[in-house]
Amino acid sequence: MKEIFDRIVPAPSLTEVTANRIRDAITTGDLPLGHKLSEQRLADMLGVSRSPVHDALAILQSEGLVNISPKRGSYVFTPDLKEVDNICEHRALLETGSVRRAIARNKDKLVAGLQSCVDEMEEALRVNSSTDYTRGDLRFHETIVRASCNRSIASAYKRTISPLIALRTHLFTIMNANIERSLDEHVELLDACKRGDADLAAALLEDHIGHLIEAYRQELSSQTGFEDAITASR
Amino acid sequence: MKEIFDRIVPAPSLTEVTANRIRDAITTGDLPLGHKLSEQRLADMLGVSRSPVHDALAILQSEGLVNISPKRGSYVFTPDLKEVDNICEHRALLETGSVRRAIARNKDKLVAGLQSCVDEMEEALRVNSSTDYTRGDLRFHETIVRASCNRSIASAYKRTISPLIALRTHLFTIMNANIERSLDEHVELLDACKRGDADLAAALLEDHIGHLIEAYRQELSSQTGFEDAITASR
Known part of the structure; x- marks a missing residue:
């Protein structure tokens, strides 16, 4: 069949949007290297609940942008x-x-x-x-x-x-x-x-x-x- | 300094353990391709709350093992x-x-x-x-x-x-x-x-x-x- 439609790309989830916003803030330097990240503070600034922030930080951890330590909290990565x-x-x-x-x-x-x-x-x-x-x-x-x-x-x-x-x-x-x-x-x-x-x-x-x-x-x-x-x- | 210690590897988080268990079930075939995944059912079977299951499914989605659709639910991937x-x-x-x-x-x-x-x-x-x-x-x-x-x-x-x-x-x-x-x-x-x-x-x-x-x-x-x-x- 001839392709008459471009496929509809689904809208990103709230977690993805949250991860994209925090990633941008890190890569542009608004959130400096080594900066402590509070889930509540990020949630307040972004106008979302803590749950998408929590999930977003897990995504950013897998990208190496965020270090999460169960005891000490979450931080923007520092270069090694x-x-x-x-x-x-x-x-x-x-x-x-x-x-x-x-x-x-x-x-x-x-x-x-x-x-x-x-x-x-x-x-x-x-x-x-x-x-x-x-x-x-x-x-x-x-x-x-x-x-x-x-x-x-x-x-x-x-x-x-x-x-x-x-x-x-x-x-x-x-x-x-x-x-x-x-x-x-x-x-x-x-x-x-x-x-x-x-x-x-x-x-x-x-x-x-x-x-x-x-x-x-x-x-x-x-x-x-x-x-x-x-x-x-x- | 001489290396007298192996570094201590931190224990995996509950989310990681949950993701590992669900990943194993998919790769061994216990959860078949295309199978519908209920967060509550997985939580009950694994003896954890829904939150680590939810986070684990997001990780498995990023690996291509799980498809999550906001309207229809979560499924084991089907090959394309x-x-x-x-x-x-x-x-x-x-x-x-x-x-x-x-x-x-x-x-x-x-x-x-x-x-x-x-x-x-x-x-x-x-x-x-x-x-x-x-x-x-x-x-x-x-x-x-x-x-x-x-x-x-x-x-x-x-x-x-x-x-x-x-x-x-x-x-x-x-x-x-x-x-x-x-x-x-x-x-x-x-x-x-x-x-x-x-x-x-x-x-x-x-x-x-x-x-x-x-x-x-x-x-x-x-x-x-x-x-x-x-x-x-x-």
Whole structure:
């Protein structure tokens, strides 16, 4: 049968909406790293009962954004360098796997999507807006993963990278120090996708994410309070 | 400082224990595919209140094992061939990425672990126990992922493959028809790991998981009630 309808997407549940709002507050930095989270206070601020807040915190715990301790309460996560390394490596695996599949299955849509992200990032650099740059950058990587046409990979990716997005906001100097190199790397990656060179695209992505790991490592080690995490991870 | 203590692992929460019990019941087939799940009934059977059951079902929904519809209630998932394809592809990505890292970082432990699984599978074949064979097989693949030494990948893997384990139980004829070939493939893979040939190991894993996808496809299409899902995915 000809497809005359787009499928109706069910509305998200109250728990999902609550989780999305708290996740946004963590990734944008409104709720800082290590901040104590009171279920009652969050419920009051969001205008909901405690039950969806409770469920939302459990979801965010599974994403690594929230630590829940039965005795001490719930807190926004604090970065542990070993964990950040692991998440970056996991991210690289999902993105390199996705770019290979996207080039094989969906090249034109992939290239068009990445081009629009690069345009957004170039404009952001021109007007010196690191917020807009970050948005374009995140959209660039999401475009790669979505173009793999694999919902299972895409949903795991979304659950995996939230702590990296939050760290990026928190360690804001990373972006400003490396923004020119970052843009060059994205443009190179787009060119590899245009030429349909999946091996090169995957290798460039590995390098790009490797540079981010270095930046996190340097930035975390230069901040007070993270020495223990860094020592423990070596 | 010298490591004189193993870290104390906190006890799982009541919600986690509840989720584990319901997950086991689905993957072993005690709760069949498509079965309606009543929170109150599950709470009564498990001897807990409804709250941990409610939270556990939300966790199992995120793993694809349970479908929750606000209007109609909660059900054990029913297989959709497109979704099964996606999960198998995702699984292949995580396992091939893991085997490369495991060979590079952790080869001796990887080989010892895989050898003990192959021994278990050979013994199971000798005494004709498909349950024992399945246990060895699952442990073989978990060993690969754990030997990658990446907790983020390992926990995503665990969340990803539950529906495949449940399907394997449900479509029991898959195992019995292909058990000899399956054992050969595991032995070949172990040999590639022993030789430290990461490219070969990754290629063998891709083929092995590819054979499973074919088996699911054939088996699902031979069963009544799944025709719609199969037509929709083509």
